[in-house]
Amino acid sequence: MSGTLVVAPTHGRSRVEAWEIDAREQVRDLVASYNALGDRGRFDDLLALFAPDATMDVGDGRTYVGVDEIRTIFTETRDSVRGGDHAGDGTGDKPPGPEYLQHHASTHVITVDGPESATGQAYFTVMTDAGVDHWGRYQDAYRVVDGRWRFASRRVRVDGTTPDGWADRRLSGDGEPTRTTGPERLLAEADIRQLVARYAVATDRRDLDAIVALFVPDVRVGRGSSGEPVVGRDALRENLAGQLAAIGVTILNVGTHQIDLAGPDDATGHVYCKAEVQDGDRWIHQAIRYDDRYRRVDGEWLFVRRIHRLFYGAEVGTNPVGLPPADWPNNHDGWGTIPADDETWQAFRAEHGGTPGGSP
Structure with missing residues (x-):
């Protein structure tokens, strides 16, 4: 039994190798770390979660290639949060930004292709001090780099936004809600x-x-x-x-x-x-x-x-x-x-x- 752990059947299989269980846990930790580090603004640590040649697609019609380009996604988000009228007294030149962001991932499905590659998808919900702001899906590819699991690619899709919320205004690009009626x-x-x-x-x-x-x-x-x-x-x-x-x-x-x-x-x-x-x-x-x-x-x-x-x-x-x-x-x-x-x-x-x- 060395190296093999017997578990409940998964997709028709009755045995899962120990390395696969370890891989799945590392990938889950990778996704959780992405949310935690991003919410805290620790972008250097967050970018270390990506492979050097990783790609990211956030639905703006562009594919960001490499950690330097991916960094701009997070710095622009940070600037959008900081650029709002946090005082809420109308003195700022933009609508109020959130006091904080909290990303919550769930229903994380992982497909392990081998000891060094996997894919996954998960739902996410983003909370602010005003409540639920927006929600959507992650579609990922993961691979091992220097002995640790990293994002090879991440595709982010927003499925919905709270009307007049931070993401609703931001996605429109002009401070107005994104609804079209x-x-x-x-x-x-x-x-x-x-x-x-x-x-x-x-x-x-x-x-x-x-x-x-x-x-x-x-x-x-x-x-x-x-x-x-x-x-x-x-x-x-x-x-x-x-x-x-x-x-x-x-x-x-x-x-x-x-x-x-x-x-x-x-x-x-x-x-x-x-x-x-x-x-x-x-x-x-x-x-x-x-x-x-x-x-x-x-x-x-x-x-x-x-x-x-x-x-x-x-x-x-x-x-x-x-x-x-x-x-x-x-x-x-x-x-x-x-x-x-x-x-x-x-x-x-x-x-x-x-x-x-x-x-x-």
Whole structure:
């Protein structure tokens, strides 16, 4: 039994190695230390909890890379607290800031991938002297650095705020509450739906310039060969060109669209899409869900992130590839003239090649 501890079954397993129990306890202590040190303003000690090349995403459209950039998140929060009218007598130039912050983490789920790597997620609630201020989720990756568990990445998402509270005003960026109601909400939702529709049309036309213009300028595309973040519209254009050159005609039909406004300039959404895709000489139907994050930049709603998730993909009963030209409206079945007639489609194929579209 040396090195093994018998515990209650976990996810179908009856044995957990002693090193895994130790890893879980160290990770729990790591998350607790993050909250305690941050609330006390001990930022040097807090930053020591991160790997040197760690990343942090707090939902502002930017990924902070390395401890120096991550430090600015906490110093700006500190300045926001200190910058308020703590006297509450109207003499300050900003609404009252909280006297203190208390971060409480709960429901911490840890997945240990190995002796030196793990992931986790937890809920958090932030209290101030005025009561509950805001709440949300942590999504983490952890790894061992110099014998101690550290944050490899941390993603923070605020799910809700107390109206007119400190976070509610701060997230709006102008001292006003972040709630969006009435006509403003309707206009924002209409603009976001147009954003999603433009993405579908531009994709089907292979208009790469139009697609990348729908994303924030510093959109994160992925990571390079050495692990560095790859960002920007040029990188996105190159990535999309490779993906779209591998397939032929696409037809994206956008349907159900849930939009959740987090403030005047920030929102998330889930979009259902039924797609038809030419894959060589096959014709595929797909059911897709896009998980989106949007931000309004200079008055225009843009994608911050778009994740493509697949319910299924399957060949159709009648394959349109190989059908004779429809010569519509003389015939209602057969191969049509779009997207081959679109100039952007022609330009894309001339530059990137790939499966030909148009009349077989």
